[in-house]
Amino acid sequence: MSEKVKVTNLVKTFGDNEVLKGINLTVQNNEVVVIIGPSGSGKSTLLRNLNKLEEPTSGSIVIDNVDIARNDVDINSVRENIGMVFQHFNLFKNLSVGENIMLAPVELKKETKDEAEAQAKKLLETVGLQEKFDATVQSLSGGQQQRVAIARALAMNPDIMLFDEPTSALDPEMVGDVLEVMKKLAKQGMTMVVVTHEMGFAKEVADRVVFVDDGQILEEGTPEQIFEHPKNERLQDFLNKILNV
Amino acid sequence: MKQKVLTAFGLLVAFATILFCLGLPGSKAQAKTYQIGTDVTYPPFEFANKQNKYVGIDIDIMKAIAKEEGFKVNVKPVGFNAAVQSVQSGQLDGIIAGMTITPQRKDKFDFGTPYYKTGAVMAVKKGSDITSLKQLKGKKVALKTGTAAADYANSLKKKYGFKTVTFDDSDNMYQDVTTGNSVACFDDQPVLQYGIKHGLKLQIATKPANQGWYGFGVKKGTHKDLVKKFNAGLKKIQANGTYDKIVGKYLGTSSNSKVKGKTFVIGTDVTFPPFEFANKNNKYVGIDMDLIRAIANEQGFKVKIKALGFNAAVQAVESGQADGVIAGMSITNERKAQFDFSKPYFNSGVVMAVASNSKIHKLSELKGKRVAVKTGTSGADYANSIKKKYGFKVVTFDDSNNMYQDVSTGNSVACFEDHPVMQYAIKQGTKLKIVTKPALNAPYGFAVKKGHNKALLQAFNTGLEDLKASGTYDTIKAKYLGADEIKTAAKTSGNSAEDRTFIGLIKQNKGALLSGLQETLWLTVVSIFFATIFGVLVGLMGVVPNKFSQGTSTTLIYLFRGMPLLVLALFIYTGIPSLTGQKIPAFVAGVVTLTFNEGAYIAAFVKGGIEAVDPGQMEASRSLGLPFGKSMRKIILPQGIRIMVPSFINQFIITLKDTSILSIIGLLELTQTGKIIIARNLEGFKVWTIVAAIYLIIITLLTWLSNWVQRRTKV
Numbered sequence A: 001m002s003e004k005v006k007v008t009n010l011v012k013t014f015g016d017n018e019v020l021k022g023i024n025l026t027v028q029n030n031e032v033v034v035i036i037g038p039s040g041s042g043k044s045t046l047l048r049n050l051n052k053l054e055e056p057t058s059g060s061i062v063i064d065n066v067d068i069a070r071n072d073v074d075i076n077s078v079r080e081n082i083g084m085v086f087q088h089f090n091l092f093k094n095l096s097v098g099e100n101i102m103l104a105p106v107e108l109k110k111e112t113k114d115e116a117e118a119q120a121k122k123l124l125e126t127v128g129l130q131e132k133f134d135a136t137v138q139s140l141s142g143g144q145q146q147r148v149a150i151a152r153a154l155a156m157n158p159d160i161m162l163f164d165e166p167t168s169a170l171d172p173e174m175v176g177d178v179l180e181v182m183k184k185l186a187k188q189g190m191t192m193v194v195v196t197h198e199m200g201f202a203k204e205v206a207d208r209v210v211f212v213d214d215g216q217i218l219e220e221g222t223p224e225q226i227f228e229h230p231k232n233e234r235l236q237d238f239l240n241k242i243l244n245v
Numbered sequence B: 001m002k003q004k005v006l007t008a009f010g011l012l013v014a015f016a017t018i019l020f021c022l023g024l025p026g027s028k029a030q031a032k033t034y035q036i037g038t039d040v041t042y043p044p045f046e047f048a049n050k051q052n053k054y055v056g057i058d059i060d061i062m063k064a065i066a067k068e069e070g071f072k073v074n075v076k077p078v079g080f081n082a083a084v085q086s087v088q089s090g091q092l093d094g095i096i097a098g099m100t101i102t103p104q105r106k107d108k109f110d111f112g113t114p115y116y117k118t119g120a121v122m123a124v125k126k127g128s129d130i131t132s133l134k135q136l137k138g139k140k141v142a143l144k145t146g147t148a149a150a151d152y153a154n155s156l157k158k159k160y161g162f163k164t165v166t167f168d169d170s171d172n173m174y175q176d177v178t179t180g181n182s183v184a185c186f187d188d189q190p191v192l193q194y195g196i197k198h199g200l201k202l203q204i205a206t207k208p209a210n211q212g213w214y215g216f217g218v219k220k221g222t223h224k225d226l227v228k229k230f231n232a233g234l235k236k237i238q239a240n241g242t243y244d245k246i247v248g249k250y251l252g253t254s255s256n257s258k259v260k261g262k263t264f265v266i267g268t269d270v271t272f273p274p275f276e277f278a279n280k281n282n283k284y285v286g287i288d289m290d291l292i293r294a295i296a297n298e299q300g301f302k303v304k305i306k307a308l309g310f311n312a313a314v315q316a317v318e319s320g321q322a323d324g325v326i327a328g329m330s331i332t333n334e335r336k337a338q339f340d341f342s343k344p345y346f347n348s349g350v351v352m353a354v355a356s357n358s359k360i361h362k363l364s365e366l367k368g369k370r371v372a373v374k375t376g377t378s379g380a381d382y383a384n385s386i387k388k389k390y391g392f393k394v395v396t397f398d399d400s401n402n403m404y405q406d407v408s409t410g411n412s413v414a415c416f417e418d419h420p421v422m423q424y425a426i427k428q429g430t431k432l433k434i435v436t437k438p439a440l441n442a443p444y445g446f447a448v449k450k451g452h453n454k455a456l457l458q459a460f461n462t463g464l465e466d467l468k469a470s471g472t473y474d475t476i477k478a479k480y481l482g483a484d485e486i487k488t489a490a491k492t493s494g495n496s497a498e499d500r501t502f503i504g505l506i507k508q509n510k511g512a513l514l515s516g517l518q519e520t521l522w523l524t525v526v527s528i529f530f531a532t533i534f535g536v537l538v539g540l541m542g543v544v545p546n547k548f549s550q551g552t553s554t555t556l557i558y559l560f561r562g563m564p565l566l567v568l569a570l571f572i573y574t575g576i577p578s579l580t581g582q583k584i585p586a587f588v589a590g591v592v593t594l595t596f597n598e599g600a601y602i603a604a605f606v607k608g609g610i611e612a613v614d615p616g617q618m619e620a621s622r623s624l625g626l627p628f629g630k631s632m633r634k635i636i637l638p639q640g641i642r643i644m645v646p647s648f649i650n651q652f653i654i655t656l657k658d659t660s661i662l663s664i665i666g667l668l669e670l671t672q673t674g675k676i677i678i679a680r681n682l683e684g685f686k687v688w689t690i691v692a693a694i695y696l697i698i699i700t701l702l703t704w705l706s707n708w709v710q711r712r713t714k715v
């Protein structure tokens, strides 16, 4: 196992609000890391630092031996290898489903239009939406939209996927389909960092679970260690609240 | 007897010249020295000066051209007829001898570019009482052979029943008149003018007739290169001022030569009858208009009349947008600080007018009442100067009609207006009456910016004098005011004949309204085009992640959105030329104004439209590795534009309406057209109804179009 991502002493402040207070985190190749923690603890901020949607205040983020926290990296080419899936899908509303998936590969000259189309259809099949190629975004349900968003991220053939609460904006009956796609990805060996409240998913798929609170990692370990034998008092509180709802 | 001797002498000279030329066998081989024939004495075009050297306009021009074009000339004063014959026989290469270009001569000669404009005038002995052709019946008239003036006289001979005697040179012809042998002679105007200036005891009795041009001639079909060189050289000396210097040397630097051929922009009021107003055919007429046109015609310059409104015209002259202003403008000391005035061309005074059924007839009855005046007029000055004393209040209007209306509707009890203007308006049916004698006798003058356009001013004065002398001035005045009183006014304006129904008004003014509408639409389209470019650029600058560009965008929007359109228009039209000294055409100023103003609004909604797109869209695009610009083009703008479409169409309609404000800088768009029509027929309500209807129709059409576009862009 080799290191894919190594975050060292990552600090992020908004004004004088220190949201990340020195995060150290390593993700191995093919590893699935699930991040849990209370609302406002900095989970999204951490994730968004990993592809520089937020500018790190200090510390280093080394991906494939390149410190992307530095100002001289070409962030666009770094992002081509990092797929991201958002809580609110963020599909391009002015484009059809197929066009959403094809946009980046074609615009960034990774693929010809025909190649991109063939790939888009294949990806739609993987997420179970092969018949939706020509559909408009507006005509899809939330669960379908999120699966298209995953396909869109995969179209650039990334080697890491970041998920920020991909199911929390979905009606319960849609959640399963999306998680199913994610499990499939994990099985194929995709390196994944997932922020989620779906503890079932974490238990089943995660290689490691990380508990973030107040901008710090308070505990990490296997799903069993975290869920069955939590040591940190705040983690115990957190789990109590979540599992007893 | 004397004539015969002279003719014989002329022939002798011709013969001698032929011999002289033949005796110079090398003259043709020395290709560069051209032999040019001229008259013996035809001042100021050719004559021997005190040192017995040949000089004159023709000779100096010929030499200047030769120098300019690098060839040599030998100008020989062989006499007019001899020169003509020698050129025909090939003894001389060309002729420059105050020779008028006529169709007959064109059969025998090829002429260069005309180099001097002239006309035939009749001159009589100083003190003679002959002033017209009619008085020549049965009398003897002296002519010079072969001149265009002689041709002219011969053509009149039968009609007016006079006899002619012919001389071969001017001096003898003049002498025949001064000694009383002949009662008159005909000659070219500049020649006579020069002679009289230098002591000839004659006076010019008629206006230039049969106007024509002097030309340099060569034998038909020969010397093409010489003509070409002559034309090229003439163009050069006309351009570099040599030509004017030469003419000035002999005829004095008349203002005339400085203004000749030039076009001056003259500002005037929109409506100030009988001095300026648009007639039924929407052409500007009136005392001022006829006068300035007659003077321009007389002095050989052109005028471009701009009916800007009094204040705008005055400002346009101050800022250099216009060269002069003629607008029933009283000569006051205050104005003399800013303007140079011509000699007064009209004497006016201020009268008070009240509604025709009013009982007020004295200033003292105005106490506590409201009085209407028009801004910047001497009527307004007068009213303001006495308002304390008589205790009345003054309200100000920007044009006469509104002022009259205010009085006739009873809002104000009286107005102060220049006497002829008021008289004319009443004749036109304005329901007012004059109740005081003219006060503040004020002369009207033509004005230019102080220290500028001296030549124009001088030309105006000279021309005015000439028009007064020739009676044209009185004719013009009588046309609008009648002999003493305003008698013919109604007739000249033809008001009574106009059809005042809606249909009639539309029919009558169809042309004007359509061209006004066209100007409005054109202004709108051109402005919205540039405003869109400006607005989109500034709007985009507001959303790129760069502090400086965002700041610039915000500032531009703040600046141009915060400034009233009217102020911006005046600033650009009159302010910028004052700073740069460069005139801006009104249309351009109008487009620039709208571009900035409407562009600022467009920028604001472009920025707003882009910001209204869900930021998640940008994040998703960036997370895929697409650069900012590409994300903007592919994702954000297409969505933003959809949000902007309604605002954009709205802005188009607003722009169309805002063009009406540009009437302030004299653009003849729909609103200004309406103003001018009303100025003539005083049918305010009906004409504004028509204008309003036109705007509404156009805007309705635009709204339909916009709804259609909106339906098509919606998903």
Ligand SMILES: Nc1ncnc2c1ncn2[C@@H]1O[C@H](COP(=O)(O)OP(=O)(O)OP(=O)(O)O)[C@@H](O)[C@H]1O
Binding pocket: A014, A017, A019, A037, A038, A039, A040, A041, A042, A043, A044, A045, A046
């Ligand atoms: N762009 C921003 N500007 C200022 N403050 C921010 C910004 N983004 C996040 N924050 C703040 O940072 C803190 C952490 O936010 P973050 O979204 O990372 O929390 P989270 O753990 O993802 O919470 P949730 O579970 O609710 O999504 C919050 O207090 C939030 O207000």
Ligand SMILES: [Mg+2]
Binding pocket: A043, A044, A045, A164, A165
């Ligand atoms: Mg979050």
